[in-house]
Amino acid sequence: MQRLRFHHNKCLASALKVAEAENCTVGAEKSAEILSMLVCYYHAELRKVVVEHLGSLEILKVSAALLEKVLCEFFRKSNIPWQNLVSMLMDSCAVMRGRKTGLETRIHQYCPNLLDVDGDSCHHIHNATKKFSEPFDSYLEKLFSDLQVDHQWSPDQVMYLKEIAMILNLSTSSPQRGFVRHRWLSAYDASMATHAMMPGYKVLYYGYLSTADQELYREPLELTKYHVNQAARARIKVVHETLNRKGMTPQGLERKRRVCQKLWHEETTTVLQLSIYMGVLAILKEYVMVFQGSQTLVHKLHDWQLELFLAYLACFVKAEHITKLSPRALKELVLEDHMLLDSKEVYVGQEADTFRSQNPKHPLLVPFLADIRKAYITTAVYLQKKLPLASPTLTALSALDPLLRGHSQATIQLKKLSGMLRHLLPADQDIHRELVQFNVDLTIPSFKEGESIVEWWGHVFDKLDKYPSLSVLVKCCLSIFHGPRVESSFSLMNDVIDQRSGNMNVETFNVIQTVKYTLQSRGKTAMQLFRREDVKFGAVDRTVCRNINSAAATYRHQQKVNKKEKEQQQSKYGSQATGSAQQAKTQTAEEEKRARLTMQCRKSLQKNRS
Secondary structure, three states, X not given: OHHHHHHHHHHOOEEEEEEEOOOXXXXXXXXXXXXXXXXXXXXOOOOEEEEEEEEXXXXXXXXXXXXXXXXXXXXXXXXXXXXXXEEEEOOOOHHHHOOOOOHHHHHXXXXXXXXXXXXXXXHHHHHHHHHHHHHHOOHHHHHHHHHHHHHHOXXXXXXXXXXXXXXXXXXXXXXXXXXXXXOOOHHHHHHHHHHXXXXXXXXXXXXXXXXXXXXXXXXXXXXXXXXXXXXXXXXXXXXXXXXXXXXXXXXXXXXXXXXXXHHHHOHXXXXXXXXXXXXXXXXXXXXXXXXXXXXXXXXXXXXXXXXXXXXXXOOOEOHHHOOOOOHHHHHOOXXXXXXXXXXXXXXXXXXXXXXXXXXOOOOOXXXXXXXXXXXXXXXXXXXXXHOOOOOHHHHHHHHHOHHHOOOHHHHHHHHHHHHHOXXXXXXXXXXXXXXXXXXXXXXXXXXXXXXXXXXXXXXXXXXXXXXXXXXXXXXXXXXXXXXXXXXXXXXXXXXXXXXXXXXXXXXXXXXXXXXXXXXXXXXXXXXXXXXXXXXXXXXXXXXXXXXXXXXXXXXXXXXXXXXXXXXXXXXXXXXXXXXXXXXXXXXXXXXXXHHHHHHHHHHHHHHHHO
C-alpha cells in the first residue's frame, strides 16, 4: 500500500473502478460480498498507463451508505486524498449509480470535481442485448442452453458430432460452448457457432426423431447437399443406432425433443432468428470487443458510441432522419412511424433477407418482422437513454486524440477539460497558453493511426518545462477507466478462492490480488521483477528484506491488537472471556494424561491383589 500511495502522490491523479462480486465463501465459511477496487494511473517510469489492484474488502450487506462508509475508511487508513481521484467507473445498478442515493452521488461530497464519465458502457451494451432478445421469448437462448447441456455430459455424443462434421467437411467440428445467458453478448458467439454446426446438428439429431418423423423427412437433405457417399451414410446410421441404445433420463429425453423440434420442425424459425442475431448483434459485439480490452481508448468513447447508435438506427430508420442530427438531437429523438423503414427494407441479416425476397407471403414472415420491429425500437430507446451521447465530458476527452491537433476545436475542448480538473493543475501555470502553443508545435512528432496514444503523449510529457500543466492534465485523463476491467479480478478471485480455500481471509486474498496485478502491469514474472544482474554483489532491495524480516512480528502484533479489541468488546458487554485454543488443548491433554495414569494404577493394584 505504501507503494501505491507513492504512485498516487507522484502522478497526482488516478481513476477508480469499483464493483462487487457475487456471493462467495470467505473467512469462516460465511457468505459475503467482495468489493474489488482497481486503480488506473500513468506510471512515469514505465511510461504507460497501468492498472493495479487497490484493495478488496469484505461486505456483508450491500448498500450505498455502507459502501460509502467502507470506502471512506479505506481511503483514510491508506492515506489517499480524495482530491487525487479523477473519476469512478461502476456498473449502472441503483446502489452504485443511483441519482439520489447511489454510491457515486455520495462520493461527490468528498470529491466534488469528480468527472462524470457515466457507467460502464459495455454493461449498457450487454443489457441492450437483453432488450433485443425479449420479443423473441428467448427462443434461441433456450436452444443454445439445451445444446450446451446435451453435449456437456456426453463425450460420446461429442465424438460422434465431430465425426459427422468431418464427413460433411464442415469448417468447425466442436459443439458451441461457453454460452452464458445474456452475458457479454455470448448469444452472438453461440449464434455463429450454432449456424456453422447446423448441418451437423441436424444429421446427429435425426437419429433422435420418432419413427413417424423419420419417415416424414426420409433422410437429412444435408447428406445429399454435401455429397455423402454410401460408406459414410452407413456409418451415420450406425451412430444413430448406437445413440438410440443409450439409456436417458426423462429430462434428457425432453431436452432432445426440444432440440429436434427447433432443428427439424421449426427449422425456418430457427434459421431466421439466427440470421437476425448474427447480423444485428455483430454491431454491438464490435463495440464491446474494442472497449473491454486493456488499450487506452478514452478519447474514442464519444465517437464510438455515436457511431454505434447511428449504425444501429440505420438498420430500421430512414437515413435522412438521423444522419444530419447532432448528438444532443439524437439523444432527444422520438421515433415515429413515418421515420421507420418499410418491413421489406428493414435489415434482417443475409439469410433472412434472402428468405424474405423469395417468400414474401410466407405465414412466418409477418410475425417475424413484427417481432424484429419491436426489438429494434425497444433496444434503440434503451440505448438512447443509457448511452451518454451528449456528454460534455466525453466530448472534451475526444480532444486527447492526437489526430485533432492543429484544429481550433482541440484547443477549445482541452480548455474545457482543464476547467473540469483545475484543482489538480499547478496554480502558477497558464494552461491556456500551453494549449495554444501545443496546437501548433512543430517539434512534436506526427501521430499515425494505430499507434499507442500513451506513447505519443509521452513525447509531450518529455517537454515538462514547456507543458507542465498540459502534462498533468493529460495524465489525469489517460487514467480514466472505460471498460469492464474489474470483472477480470473476479475471474482471478475464482482461481484463488474455491472449495479448498474457503477459509482464506479477505486480507490474504487482497494481498494475492495486489501481487498478481502488479506483476501483470509490469509484464514480468516475480523472478524477473526482483532479479539482480549480479546475485553476489548486486544491490539488495532493503525494503523487501525489511518487510520479509518484519512480517512475522507484524502478524503477531496484529494478533495482539485483535485480541485486545475482542477483550475490550467482551468487557463492554460483560461477557466472560474464554481461554485460548492452545490453553484448551493443553488442559485436555493433561486430563487425558491423568486419566491414563489412573487407569494404569488401577490395573496395577488389581494385578497385585490377584
